Amino acid sequence: MSGHLTGVGVGPGDPELLTLKGLRALREADVVFVPVGDTGEVGRAERTVLAYLEPEGVRRLLFALSGDEAAQRRNWREAAREVAAALREGKTCAFATIGDPNVYSTFTYLVRAVREELPEAGVSTVPGITAMQDLASRSGMVLLEGDERLALLPFTAGEEPLRRALGEFETVVCYKGGSRLPGVLGVAEEAGRLDGAVYGSRLGIEGEEVLPAREAAGREGAYLSTVIFGKGRA
DSSP: OOOOEEEEEEESGGGGGSEEEEEEHHHHSEEEEEEEEEEEEHHHHHHHHHHOOGGGGGGEEOOOOOOOOHHHHHHHHHHHHHHHHHHHHTOEEEEEEBOTTTTTHHHHHHHHHHHHTTTTEEEEEOOOOHHHHHHHHHHHHOOOOTTOOEEEEEEGGHHHHHHHHHHHOSEEEEEOOOGHHHHHHHHHHHHHHOOTTEEESSSTSOOOOOEEEGGTTSSSOSSEEEEEEOOOOO
């Protein structure tokens, strides 16, 4: 009988934003996997996990950060084989992912690859606090009230989807891909939604930035950046 794999959302960076349920899942796992980029640097998920667990209980899975699709596929296969091997031994496995495991998460892709190796693998998730929630809290921005609606897009969605969202939704959140920040803020300026918007990066860790989005105009953002275009309430 194979083991079980749980995707644990560890929040956007601040170890104190890891939930009690997430912490229990990590501590009860036989093996805790964390994603690491091909630069080898300690990532946010790993940093959060190491605030609570000893390093010898943590195993790193390499993922390509570049746009090299062949390298990405190779890394997914290799990571899946390592996880599937532990599951075949009947081990309880946890995979720590920043934010929430069901929102723009590497865990989604890992599960697909693992099930190609081990179709009967049992999988579950523990939700985590997202960057938009953390940024709203740190900036004092109210995300939604009453019947208002929220649209969530990656920076890579393109200008037209962003333009439509800004015109139709009371609150719009953009994630990831900070290199596209100038274009995103340019579209927001054209739509009259830049004033009152807030930009955040490296939330809860060294080098954190939380500032009016207009002050971030004209420069690239960090890779894991968040921008909230709201109604200006605080």
